[in-house]
């Protein structure tokens with residue numbers, strides 16, 4: 001899987017964790033420590049949007065994310081023109097625009113819950129996200 005580097009000692013079960021954090025079929029949670037280890041592997045999938053601070057009635061912080069492939073795909077001809085000119089800043093994807101949104105709910109004790117909000121299923125698979133952009137962990141290993 002391109003989202004995991006063989007140069008690293010990856011956390012146990014990272015492949016399944018990444019798939020769960022991609023699909024979000026069910027709500028599940030991780031400890032603060034596990035979140036800190038595993039979430040950077042998802043930096044190429046989920047893009048931070050905003051957060052809601054805790055209130056008296058909602059004593060947790062909700063961090064909202066949208067899929068990085070939310071933007072509309074480029075026209076293929078324009079993409080070819082840029083590649084031929086070697087101007088590859090901001091590589092563009094060619095899959096259908098993806099509207100998946102999710103939130104990470106952070107509780108006072110540091111535990112995190114991962115909750116799908118809308119747009120599921122993704123219009124692409126996790127491998128496509130890994131090929132479109134490398135995650136923080138792999139980037140730092142290279």
Ligand SMILES: [Zn+2]
Nearest residue numbers: 067098100122
């Ligand atoms: Zn997506």
